[in-house]
Amino acid sequence: MKKQTVMLTAVSLAVAGFVSAANAETLRLLTWGGYAPEDVIELFEAETGYTVEVTKSNNEEMIAKLRATGGGGFDLAQPSQDRITGPQLEFGIYKPIDMSKIDKGQFIQSMLEATMGNTTVEGEVYGVPHVWGTSGLVMNTAMAADTVKDYTDLCDPAVAGKVSYRLKRPTLIGFAFAMGMDPFAAYGDADAYSEMMSKVEAKLIDCKANVKTYWGGGDELMGLVRSGEVVASMAWDTGGWKLNADNPDITFVAPASGALGWIDTFVLPAKGQADDAAYAWINFVMRPEIAARITAAAGNFTASQGADAFAEDALKARYQASFPPEAVDNIKWYPPVPAGLEAIEGGVLDRVKAAQ
Amino acid sequence: MHSGARIGFFLLLTPLVLWLALLIVIPHIDMFLVSMRERVGVRQYETSFANYLTFFTEPLYIRTFVRTAVMSVLATIITLLIAFPVSLYIAKIVRGRLQQVLFVLCLIPFYVSELVRTFGWMILLRETGLVSNLLQWTGLADQPVEMLYNDAAIMIGLVYTSMLFMVVPLVTTLESLDDSVIEAGYDLGGNGFSVLREIIIPHAAPGIVSGSIVVFMLSLGNYLTPTMLGGKDSLWFTEMIYNQFIVRFNWELGAAFGFMLLILSSVIVWSMLKLTRQSLEETMA
Numbered sequence: 001m002k003k004q005t006v007m008l009t010a011v012s013l014a015v016a017g018f019v020s021a022a023n024a025e026t027l028r029l030l031t032w033g034g035y036a037p038e039d040v041i042e043l044f045e046a047e048t049g050y051t052v053e054v055t056k057s058n059n060e061e062m063i064a065k066l067r068a069t070g071g072g073g074f075d076l077a078q079p080s081q082d083r084i085t086g087p088q089l090e091f092g093i094y095k096p097i098d099m100s101k102i103d104k105g106q107f108i109q110s111m112l113e114a115t116m117g118n119t120t121v122e123g124e125v126y127g128v129p130h131v132w133g134t135s136g137l138v139m140n141t142a143m144a145a146d147t148v149k150d151y152t153d154l155c156d157p158a159v160a161g162k163v164s165y166r167l168k169r170p171t172l173i174g175f176a177f178a179m180g181m182d183p184f185a186a187y188g189d190a191d192a193y194s195e196m197m198s199k200v201e202a203k204l205i206d207c208k209a210n211v212k213t214y215w216g217g218g219d220e221l222m223g224l225v226r227s228g229e230v231v232a233s234m235a236w237d238t239g240g241w242k243l244n245a246d247n248p249d250i251t252f253v254a255p256a257s258g259a260l261g262w263i264d265t266f267v268l269p270a271k272g273q274a275d276d277a278a279y280a281w282i283n284f285v286m287r288p289e290i291a292a293r294i295t296a297a298a299g300n301f302t303a304s305q306g307a308d309a310f311a312e313d314a315l316k317a318r319y320q321a322s323f324p325p326e327a328v329d330n331i332k333w334y335p336p337v338p339a340g341l342e343a344i345e346g347g348v349l350d351r352v353k354a355a356q
Numbered sequence: 357m358h359s360g361a362r363i364g365f366f367l368l369l370t371p372l373v374l375w376l377a378l379l380i381v382i383p384h385i386d387m388f389l390v391s392m393r394e395r396v397g398v399r400q401y402e403t404s405f406a407n408y409l410t411f412f413t414e415p416l417y418i419r420t421f422v423r424t425a426v427m428s429v430l431a432t433i434i435t436l437l438i439a440f441p442v443s444l445y446i447a448k449i450v451r452g453r454l455q456q457v458l459f460v461l462c463l464i465p466f467y468v469s470e471l472v473r474t475f476g477w478m479i480l481l482r483e484t485g486l487v488s489n490l491l492q493w494t495g496l497a498d499q500p501v502e503m504l505y506n507d508a509a510i511m512i513g514l515v516y517t518s519m520l521f522m523v524v525p526l527v528t529t530l531e532s533l534d535d536s537v538i539e540a541g542y543d544l545g546g547n548g549f550s551v552l553r554e555i556i557i558p559h560a561a562p563g564i565v566s567g568s569i570v571v572f573m574l575s576l577g578n579y580l581t582p583t584m585l586g587g588k589d590s591l592w593f594t595e596m597i598y599n600q601f602i603v604r605f606n607w608e609l610g611a612a613f614g615f616m617l618l619i620l621s622s623v624i625v626w627s628m629l630k631l632t633r634q635s636l637e638e639t640m641a
Contacts (some may be wrong), residue, residue: 064602087605089398156507161502167588168603213505213587227484339398344602354416 016249026051026148027277030062030077032264033218035131040191042116044284051275059083066093071270076278081263084119084127090339094267096124101279106286111303115263118336121243127265128282129303131294132257135170135330136322138225138240139232142249148232150256151178155207164224167214167233167353169345174234175200177257177332184335194344201348214353225250241318251318254327261331315319384618391611407612417596417613425620426592426625427507428575428598431514435522435571438515443526444556448535460525470517474584478504493513505587513581518574522567529563530556565634569625576621593617 029036033056041052055074057065062079066072071093079087087095093197104112111129119127147158151174154163165171176183176196186192212230215221218239224230232234237259240252266282268275284290291302292310299315301308308316396407411417446458454506465473480486481503491497503509533556541551557564582592593613629635 050555060603060605061606067605068605092399204515208588211588212502216583228485308464340395342604343606346599346606350596350599351418353588 012229021191025049025274025277026053026274027076027274027281028053028055028057028074029281030057030065030074030269032056032058032178033299034129035078035192035264035294037293037297039294040285040290040297043290044281047278047284048277050280052281062087063087063093066269069271071095071272073271074269075274076281077267077269078264079127079267080131080334081115081118081127081129081265082337084232084267085121085267085336086339086341088126093270094126095270095272096126097128097266097268098122098279100126103283103286106283106288106305106306108303111263114333115265115303119267120271120308127267130266130282130285131298131302132261132263133299133300134237134254134261135174135235136237136255136259137232138221138243139253140178140228140247140250140252141253144232145253148253151175152203154232154234155203155210157210159232160210161209162229162231163233164212164215164221164230166216167349169342169349171204171234172197172345172348173256173332174257174260174332175203178255178261179203180257184332187335187341189337190340190344193341194253197241197344197348201351204352208352208355216246218290224225237319237322240322241299241315244318245314252322254323254330258330258332259323259327261333263333315332371537387611387614390607391445391615393608395606396606407566407609410609411616416633420591420596421456421616421620423591424576425624427510427514427573429624431511431518431575432568432572434511435515435518438562439519439526439567440496440564441523443523443530446523447527447530448538450532459527462520465516466520470580473517474513474581477516477585481509501587504585506589507586509587510582510592512600513530513585514578515576517578517581518571521574525563525567525570526560529560533559561634563631565629565632568628571627572624573621576617593603 022221027050029052036052036054041146045051059079062077063083066077067075067087070091077094084094092232099116107129111132115127115129116125119125129281137148137151137154139145144159144162147153147156148163151165151171153159154165173183176199180197181196181199183196184195187195212224215224215233217236218236221230221233221239222233222243223237226246237251237252240250243250244252266278268278274277285294286302286304288306289310291304291307295301295307295311295315301319303312376445384451391407392403392405393401394404396402411421442462446455446462450458478485483500483504484486485504487503487504488497488501491501492499537555537559538551541555546554577593577594578592579598582590583595584590594617597610600606600613604610
């Protein structure tokens with residue numbers, strides 16, 4: 001009998017634990033690695049009294065997680081701005097943002113307006129910008145700079161067996177631009193887009209022998225480049241800058257056809273239970289001095305107005321080396337992905353993977 | 357008294373029924389319903405066999421499906437060939453303390469997670485890895501050798517991962533074989549080969565079959581090893597299911613793939629039992 005009581009107490013305590021973990025005082029944040037560093041969380045918790053629980057993820061997994069619960073389980077999520085309208089139309093996993101609760105003055109205005117425009121569904125705004133960056137080429141300049149100027153140069157025989165890229169949609173988009181096409185212009189036209197993608201498919205199958213491996217995660221790529229097994233790869237700018245700190249030869253280079261620009265946003269999941277905490281977090285991390293801490297942790301710049309002044313000089317120098325002014329103007333920003341486009345790309349990626 | 361026994365029976369039955377219903381039957385029914393949906397427009401779905409049709413009309417999916425099955429069968433056979441002498445040695449040749457030590461040695465790699473074990477293989481096999489450096493140091497190779505990212509690497513990973521699940525049932529069945537039976541075989545004029553064929557293997561058959569079933573299922577459903585060790589040529593069916601669910605947001609096709617995998621594994625296990633004339637009851641006993 002006594003044993004049973006102990007068991008019951010233990011169970012009820014455990015249940016109570018689960019319930020309290022989901023109460024309104026807790027902010028359950030679904031984000032990317034580096035976007036919620038420990039020191040920022042501590043400052044936020046000390047100032048507001050909310051508790052922050054962080055789950056690290058990526059675009060696809062964020063949407064898959066929210067889809068599985070119909071938009072529950074998290075109070076704030078951070079998908080890229082091009083992945084908001086499509087999933088919202090298809091699955092209804094977000095809720096509109098009340099812009100009156102956002103301190104708009106803290107944002108870089110042009111970026112805020114662009115993101116709001118790109119995430120508007122039926123007159124409601126679903127996203128505000130947070131961190132932005134680009135993807136392009138990370139390379140060992142001593143060994144590959146003469147050959148590799150653009151994505152398609154990764155297929156050059158001079159670097160055979162020493163290149164890598166992801167088998168994901170940015171690779172398809174990047175190759176399409178490097179081959180002189182404009183995939184963003186064809187987003188609305190499924191047939192034109194399919195035709196364009198089949199050309200990219202042929203190119204990628206042709207290029208497959210050149211590739212050492214398709215990398216999956218950032219750490220895997222870091223290992224490959226750091227060990228010298230890979231001399232050039234398609235990757236995010238921060239990856240190149242991090243490696244640059246260890247080896248000055250390695251850095252991020254904006255490809256001739258233009259780096260691909262992304263903006264990660266803040267969105268409210270449809271069944272989020274702590275909207276006040278979510279708004280408090282957004283307004284807190286957009287303060288210039290806090291945003292600079294996130295830049296230091298994630299390696300990417302934020303949409304916070306004036307945060308540049310607090311950024312490390314070394315990072316600024318790397319940014320300026322990778323992005324001369326004309327390269328900044330040449331950045332291709334991702335427009336919203338229409339629902340259903342993934343199916344076309346998925347078929348292409350599967351066939352490339354299967355090709356011998 | 358009588359009713360007390362009945363209550364006891366139902367109390368013991370409840371966890372089993374709950375387990376089966378909540379964790380196996382209901383999710384599968386739900387999965388089947390999802391696989392029968394076809395997306396015709398934004399938030400519009402129709403009931404149809406379209407997803408299964410996609411599977412059968414796209415050669416890529418069939419190829420991956422067959423490849424996964426063949427590689428898993430091959431991994432099972434290789435595991436059996438390696439594990440059988442090992443088990444025979446542990447069960448019949450060594451005695452006492454050494455027997456236990458060897459058995460525990462088989463177990464030790466499983467103290468760490470599968471992810472860590474796979475990373476271990478990556479460190480050994482990669483171009484700048486241990487094996488490559490050793491070959492260069494001994495002069496057997498004059499430049500770095502890449503041993504990762506191919507089918508052989510996948511096979512090594514699969515066999516290594518499932519070794520224990522073959523050794524345990526084999527050791528158990530072989531230990532139950534009376535030594536005097538083997539001696540009688542020799543007394544009656546048998547040699548090593550005929551004793552192995554006529555006495556040891558028939559006796560170990562249930563262990564061989566149950567070990568093979570477990571290893572086959574583990575290989576077929578493995579996601580980590582083929583993805584990490586296989587690199588650009590790793591085509592594994594579980595990876596396709598993951599891609600459909602997570603990357604493509606296409607739950608409908610992913611669910612259909614999941615069902616095809618379930619059917620495939622059931623058919624192969626069933627034919628394996630038929631082929632070896634074993635019944636499931638004998639094997640699991």
